[in-house]
Amino acid sequence: MGNVLEVRGLNKSFGGIVVARNIDLTLQSGRIVGLIGPNGAGKTSLFNLITGVVKPDTGCISLDGAPLDRLKFHQRIHCGLSRTWQHVRLFPSLRVLDNLLIATHDYPGERLVNVLFRRRRLTEHDRVARDRARDILGRMRLADVADALVSDLPYGQQKLLGVARALMSEAKCLLLDEPMAGVEGASYAAMQRVVREVADRGVAVCVVEHNVAFVRDLCDEGIFMFSGAIMARGSVVDLIRDPQLTELYFGH
């Protein structure tokens, strides 16, 4: 299992607030890593730094050996990175299926020359994209709501759709920001199953999550962050049982 994502010596501070303190991180193909830590530990900031939403002060990031540092957010996505958002960020003016269809890796239907002269290629691309989107929706138990408005979905299903959208690009590395917050019941099980399936196909997955049970059941490994630094990496059970980390987490 090779390293998919490598982060070396990442530092970032906003004024006096340090959100990343000399972070080294590797994510391996087929493994799910849980990122845990109290609020303000810098977990989402780390995702923002990796994806290029925020520029680091120092440090370098590479995906499959290729440096990402000079690339913008959307260019990094094309390199094989994908992420979800803590607050979902779907496209409310598109229906559920369209939210996925728009997130394909390639979009020939938006180029004039294709629309005018290469209709057959477009139809083929559209068919493949639809099949893929419907397959993902099916696995997420969202097939019934493919034509629904995003705003009509309950919050749990919106979260699933956010993850589904991130899966459309066939990324090598998937960063999930609190996928389980507000998710329960059938959606909970679907999310757990789908994330596992994605990892089993060789994707490197990193999950920020406060739901300890979810992290324990799903993740192969845990990373504990506090105040912008990685404090420990190991089995999730060990991290949860560590009295020092527990103290940091609950701030006694």
Add this chain to the structure above:
Amino acid sequence: MEYLDGIVIIVGLYVILATSFNLIIGYGGLVSIAHPVFFALGAYASAILSRDFAVPVPVAMLAGVGVAAVASIALALPSLRVSGDYLLIASIGFQLGLLEVIKNLRFTGGASGFTNIPPFLIRDFGRESYVVLVLAMMTAVILLVRWIARGDYGRAMSAMRDDELAFASIGRNAMWMKIAIFGLGSGLAGFAGALYAHYFRFVTPEQFELLQSAAILTMVVVGGMRTTWGPVVGALLLEALPQALAFVNLPPSVLGPIQGLLFTGLVLVFMFFRPQGLVPAQDVWRGAFTGARAPGETR
């Protein structure tokens, strides 16, 4: 008849202006007020090239489209790199500045205007042929914008307008899309300008002042943003009203301010009582060709 032909042409050109502005501000979500300046650039470029450089009129018209599109991209490129808000500020400066430049240059005819623009079609085929040309182009522009909005590109525009960060997170570059929309919309305004110049054969910088910005914006807002027919209805209504006012025989010094009051008043009234405009938009993107509800698709 000549008077009526003139009115039909003016209304047709304003439909093109409002429809192309709807592409920019409605579908693209780009707030700019400089639309009349691209109208002016198209008119002046086509007029100068055909009169002083003996360029054939159809070629000069296309050059007018090109000049307007290139100028708009030059304006959008630096301002959109910062943020969408800067486009508004930059567009105000661009409009005021460029009109001052036109007023103070010799080859544009200065403040007194550019005269003797070569006519097109009229000498050979009569005025009606130009009316047909304008109406055909108007129809083509309406259908073009509708086609873009309903296609895959329109779906991407909706997503970009919804959430730019999420749009980037699916690997899309919002800035290039905005620049493309702005360039195309402004190029179409330049086309309207070129069509104007070779019919009326006289342009002055005064025609493209802020009042025009207000007029075009009002047409789009009152008609209905992000709809195919909203800008058309808006342009018809707002061009018909001043024409009706012209029959009252008011002196121009009174007519100008009254039109300004009319435009701002209409925007205020619509903002409070019918914010969606005369033709309400569908909030959800509907694809004509693809999309969630493609015909014949099995669930």
